[in-house]
Amino acid sequence: MDYDFRMAQVVQTLRKIGANRVLIQLPNGLKKYYSYVAENLRKIGIQSYLSLSHSWGPCDLALKEAASTKCDTLLHVGHHSRIHVWRTPNLNIVFSPAFFKKNPRKVVEEAISILKERKMFKVGVFTTVQHITFLSECVHTLEENGFKIYVRGAPFLARGQLLGCNLHHVRTLKDKVDAFLVISGGLFHPIGVFFASEKPVIQVDPYRNLARDVTDAGSRILKIRLYYLLKALDAKSFGVIVSTKPGQRRLTMAEHISRILGNHGYNTSILVCDEVDLETLENVPWIDAFVITACPRIALDFQENFKRPLLNPGEVKYVLSGSVESYDPFDSLNMLPSISSLQNVKRRET
Amino acid sequence: MDYDFRMAQVVQTLRKIGANRVLIQLPNGLKKYYSYVAENLRKIGIQSYLSLSHSWGPCDLALKEAASTKCDTLLHVGHHSRIHVWRTPNLNIVFSPAFFKKNPRKVVEEAISILKERKMFKVGVFTTVQHITFLSECVHTLEENGFKIYVRGAPFLARGQLLGCNLHHVRTLKDKVDAFLVISGGLFHPIGVFFASEKPVIQVDPYRNLARDVTDAGSRILKIRLYYLLKALDAKSFGVIVSTKPGQRRLTMAEHISRILGNHGYNTSILVCDEVDLETLENVPWIDAFVITACPRIALDFQENFKRPLLNPGEVKYVLSGSVESYDPFDSLNMLPSISSLQNVKRRET
Structure with a gap:
């Protein structure tokens, strides 16, 4: 199991709110863990259903699917850093996290080499919620290596957390930093940081175990945008x-x-x-x-x-x-x- | 314009029920006529919206899209043989037809040759709602040529109308006929008739202007079904x-x-x-x-x-x-x- 779903806490929360029928929403990459989550719920007598649709973020709550299956609770996994209950008239929505377990320590060291080589010592650090548990350690390592680090929070987000659409807190660091370091898989989030800041972006990818400069990839997408x-x-x-x-x-x-x-x-x-x-x-x-x-x-x-x-x-x-x-x-x-x-x-x- | 949308009647109906904001649902193949429909509504002061989703049938009403655009009326086009209003607490649903204008007369004659050659004189005749206006003429021509014709109705459907999912009325003719004649485009509806009856199916396709025996295509799909x-x-x-x-x-x-x-x-x-x-x-x-x-x-x-x-x-x-x-x-x-x-x-x- 590559992810920590904080299942004990989730189960406790569901029990506390009296959940009986729960629709589970998982992003596509995490749907394969459905059986594990469902089994934990089954043990306390909860019947679960899986939403097959995309689950792009907290903007994409499967309310219609929850209503169609007469669920009393929607368990929305993977877009929140802590367990949180949102009560609405006919449905309780439980947001719960999915933390990737692998510490990207070694990749951060590679990123440090890239930043040092390019003499970028003022760095904004951000990560997606899956890796937020390693943010402090990463910042600490960077500071020990002589970097001046900026980490910003935003309403409803953990400190240093990135969302695909809301990058205002990244934007505010635009003129303060030489570069950004982004801990995430894929290009999606680093590209967002590039568009919000137009600064160099160094990515630490904990899945593929590599650090890389994604600024050129961002520039390419910018050119495509201008063409269209x-x-x-x-x-x-x-x-x-x-x-x-x-x-x-x-x-x-x-x-x-x-x-x-x-x-x-x-x-x-x-x-x-x-x-x-x-x-x-x-x-x-x-x-x-x-x-x-x-x-x-x-x-x-x-x-x-x-x-x-x-x-x-x-x-x-x-x-x-x-x-x-x-x-x-x-x-x-x-x-x-x-x-x-x-x-x-x-x-x-x- | 290849279709008759009975627009005068639709506009009259919308005016009568006091429609102001109308979500228009068209099957994918008919979405290209949206501007025509919207323009007719605009003339009487109705603001319209287009549902981009599939519209597979009356089973697939875009209620969520209508709610999301705060529409008071849903105009569901193409799956009904007459204009019909269904009043629900927050939304009026208007079902309206889309009749293909081209008379398949000549293709029916080709189908008659195929049926005669194969000595199939007891024939069940069905069509999709788009071509229902030509059903009587088709039946008449067949009868004039010495065929014994069976046409059945079903609840909520016009006489001789085919639906993709409800083929019980076709099934009841299974032992009475030698073959079925189906007026429709594509294989979807003839295949349904084959599965409901296991009888030879001759298709009259008014779009491609051809008559053909689709029984082999049905058998092929049946073999695939059994394999899976x-x-x-x-x-x-x-x-x-x-x-x-x-x-x-x-x-x-x-x-x-x-x-x-x-x-x-x-x-x-x-x-x-x-x-x-x-x-x-x-x-x-x-x-x-x-x-x-x-x-x-x-x-x-x-x-x-x-x-x-x-x-x-x-x-x-x-x-x-x-x-x-x-x-x-x-x-x-x-x-x-x-x-x-x-x-x-x-x-x-x-």
């Missing part, structure tokens, strides 16, 4: 997408963007779905470009899979102004641009 | 899938099947999702075989795409008995086998 944003300037019809996911439902923002684009002479449609994927968008061929008000990471990380431009709300102003010259990568993560910032955009003379 | 059913006899762990779709939610059946399989020593899990697709099932690698209580056509038509066996509720008895010798293809369409029929199955001596 330029394409979006020629679009005539826009599809503004609203998600039904509880924490990604931005109807007001979608209607607002649709209205502003409409006022600027664009043909707009508001499109509704749960997951945004390629097959889904292929059924609306008359749309030239999309604005996704669901999750900013769809447009950022998966743009290449879709042939037509995907924009995020913070990027609509470039369409309205007709120029991407002043492009700020952080706009790709801005899901709630102020209404006035969109209303007051002036179209560049051409 | 045999594989399922060796399964040790079963995943019983429940869908969240309003008309496909068979929780009681799923729990019942899970319990019976459990009593027979199988390891079972109840899995919940909206759409059942390959990617979704790849995340639960420990499951040897699935029972799908959602839509019977997933297991029937898409078995080859999935590597592990997909069973329908009516096929569970073959697992319990340990034999597929007495296999009846109609069981692949039986979503509600009686509880006693499952409880009383005796395992074959091996």
Whole structure:
């Protein structure tokens, strides 16, 4: 078992709130541990059900699946650093962690070599919730090696915790640090840090046991973004997408963007779905470009899979102004641009 | 415009019920007509939204999407032969048709040649709702050519109308006819008729302008089914899938099947999702075989795409008995086998 699910505490919590029927939500990579979790629940007489859907984050609670299986409790695993109960009228939601057990100590030493070689001594350190238990040790090691370390917290997050969509706390360190060190698997989170800061990002990957500079990968995605944003300037019809996911439902923002684009002479449609994927968008061929008000990471990380431009709300102003010259990568993560910032955009003379 | 959406009547109905915000649901192949439908609604001051999700049938109402966009009305297009309003506490649901305009007259003549050549003069005639406007003419032509024609209705369906999942009315003609004539595009509906009847099926395809015998295609799918059913006899762990779709939610059946399989020593899990697709099932690698209580056509038509066996509720008895010798293809369409029929199955001596 590679993960610590804090199962004793989870079981105690479920017992305390009187859970009987529990829908278990696990991210795809952790679904293979369902039997282990279910078995622990079965021992105290709890019947469990597994959500087969994606579980992208706390924005993606399987409320409909919980209702369809008449569950009294939703156990949402892997997106929280501590066990936490959220009581709603018909459903108790229990957030519980999944900590990767392997200490990335050795990989941190490799990262230190890279940082020293590049003379980057002011470093912001962040990690995803799976590795948060090793953050203090990592920071300590870096400080012992003479680095000046910055770790920031954010509301509802543990100190130093990264979320895919909310990177404001990373952004605030932009001008203070030479580089960021990110402990995580995959490129998803390091890319987010790059877009929030435009600083070099060194990744410590505890799964693949390697440290690497992912700045070039970030730059590449930035170039792809600019290419598609330029394409979006020629679009005539826009599809503004609203998600039904509880924490990604931005109807007001979608209607607002649709209205502003409409006022600027664009043909707009508001499109509704749960997951945004390629097959889904292929059924609306008359749309030239999309604005996704669901999750900013769809447009950022998966743009290449879709042939037509995907924009995020913070990027609509470039369409309205007709120029991407002043492009700020952080706009790709801005899901709630102020209404006035969109209303007051002036179209560049051409 | 290849389809008649009866738009004047739809608009009149929407006005009558006081619709203001309407979520439009179109099957994927018809989503390209959204702008036309939306424009007609806009003219009478109705704001519309498009559901991007699949719209498989009246079992698949986009209630969550309607709620997420705060719509007062759901316009569900293409699965009904007449305009019909269903009032629910927070949402009015308007079912409206989409009739394919092209008369398949000439193709019916080709089908007549095939039937005559094969000396099949007692014929059951069915069609999907898109072509129902041509059914009478087709029946008339067949009768003029000396055929004895059988057309059956079913509750909630027009006379001679086919649905993907409910083929009991086709089944009742099994012993009366030599063959079936099915007016429809694609293989989906003719295959259903073959599984319900095990009779030759001649298809009249109004889209591709051709008549053909699809019995061999049906036999091929039947062989695939038997191969996977045999594989399922060796399964040790079963995943019983429940869908969240309003008309496909068979929780009681799923729990019942899970319990019976459990009593027979199988390891079972109840899995919940909206759409059942390959990617979704790849995340639960420990499951040897699935029972799908959602839509019977997933297991029937898409078995080859999935590597592990997909069973329908009516096929569970073959697992319990340990034999597929007495296999009846109609069981692949039986979503509600009686509880006693499952409880009383005796395992074959091996």
